[in-house]
Amino acid sequence: MASPSGLIPGLIEPVPLQKLVIQKGPLASIHLDVLRLDLVHPLVSGxxxxxxxxxxxxxxxxxxxxxxxxxxxxxxxxxxxxxxxxxxxxxxxxxxxxxxxxxxxxxxxxxxxxxxxxxxxxxxxxxxxxxxxxxxxxxxxxxxxxxxxxxxxxxxSNASAMQGCAEILSLHSIQPVDYDRIATACGTGATLAGLILGAEGKGRFLGVPVLKGGDFLVQDIRKRLMDFGCDYQNWQLRTEFHCGGYARQTDELQQFIRRFYEDTGVPLDRVYTGKLFFALEQLVENGDILPDSRILAIHTGGLQGNRLLVES
Ligand SMILES: Cc1ncc(COP(=O)(O)O)c(C=O)c1O
CATH class of the missing domain: 3.40.50.1100 (Rossmann fold)
Structure with a gap:
């Protein structure tokens, strides 16, 4: 067996940190950067x-x-x-x-x-x-x-996964304090916990659970951090953007994903990243994210799942 780190052919690291230029709609009023982890590798993506x-x-x-x-x-x-x-x-x-x-x-x-x-x-x-x-x-x-x-x-989602996710920001020379919020979609919460761990208490993090009733993740994420001896408080979850539950979607979400792609050229998946960016748009619209805020969204990939829309 070959040593895996760095030996997966076709792995792109670092990935682009894309500054979006959005002309219309709520997201036009903020500075939105996207870390395109979806481009890391065609198969071992995000x-x-x-x-x-x-x-x-x-x-x-x-x-x-x-x-x-x-x-x-x-x-x-x-x-x-x-x-x-x-x-x-x-x-x-x-x-x-x-x-x-x-x-x-x-x-x-x-x-x-x-x-x-x-x-x-x-x-x-x-x-x-x-x-x-x-x-x-x-x-x-x-x-x-x-x-x-x-x-x-x-x-x-285990401790080794958190260790890997903890390196995401530093590998891309991202200073957490350069952003008002660093946002990611959450399934188990291990990716968010890893990002928070790697930032060592700096910056402010926002997690968007894609499951219904995502409040249970607060305890899970706390525990994941505590397992590393950390009690960071610089994060919050917004649990109201599940669009009906895991892998469920609404017409509004579908339209958003289509519109976002037309406006930015960034493809989103319907299970995770679609809900993350949809949440960001809603939070700007309702004033929870203020105009001119600097937001970093982590594109966690998942695009292989989109084939279901076409093929199922
Ligand atoms: C594309 C994508 N984004 C985000 C997540 C959420 O990751 P986590 O389970 O670490 O919260 C997953 C699930 O692992 C995923 O497949």
Whole structure:
């Protein structure tokens, strides 16, 4: 197995920090920069590279031969994991929530084509994804050797992922204090927690959970930071921009994503980044973000999921 850091062919680092010039609408009144992590790599894209980097390094150092992780049929995380594992020469297994569909989603087809073994489990079984006993059962059922198998949680969200995300700003020579807010979409909150950790108490961070009822993330993010001995308070979540829940969308969101692309040329995905930029527009419109504010939005990728709009 090759050492992963820096050895994924086609990896672009640093990515562009794009200053958007928006002529009309609420976002025209602020200074909006976008860190285009979606351009890091065609397959190991967005925050995924940063979340996987040290997980893969760890596999390399400790001689793991198999990685098992968890996700849904459209998982950006499993998609990126399959691609990265193929390159570094480690076997990957995706434990997929729900019955095997008659026709695989484009994301699942890609994962399989990149050598990932797909293991479908019932939704009930999937609820045990953080349970170490379940991990043991999976290792046996999959015929893996527990001594050389690494379990990576859903979304890749562990301490190694935070370590990778903590480097995002410094790798791009970004000073947190140069912005009034640094904003990112949240699923598990590990990316936001990593960014906050890396900024060492400087700057102000805004997380936009894409799930309904995202308030639970406040505790989760606090705990993630506390695990690193940090109690930073320079962040907040705005939980009202889920547009109906995870992977749900409204006509307004769809129209926004289309309009944003026409105005800026920046493609957004409908599950994560679409909701982030939509939230920013709403927050400017309702006065929570003031005119002339300097905002940095992290484009965390996820564009592979957009094929569902066309193909499903
Ligand atoms: C494109 C994209 N953006 C943002 C996130 C949210 O990341 P996190 O789970 O670390 O909050 C994810 C999920 O990992 C994602 O796939």
């Amino acid at each position: 925050n995924k590279w940063y979340k996987l980097k040290y997980n893969l390094d760890d596999c390399h150092k400790r001689g793991f031969q198999t990685v098992i992780s968890f996700g849904g049929a459209w998982s950006n995380h499993l998609h990126a994991l399959a691609a990265a594992c193929q390159v570094v020469g480690v076997e990957s297994v995706g434990v997929i929530r729900g019955q095997k569909p008659d026709v695989l989603s484009p994301s699942l087809k890609d994962m399989q084509a990149m050598g990932m073994r797909l293991h479908f489990v019932t939704r009930e079984a999937y609820r045990r994804r953080y349970d170490t006993e379940f991990h043991g059962e999976l290792i046996v059922a999959l015929g893996c050797d527990s001594a050389v198998t690494r379990i990576i949680p859903e979304g890749g």
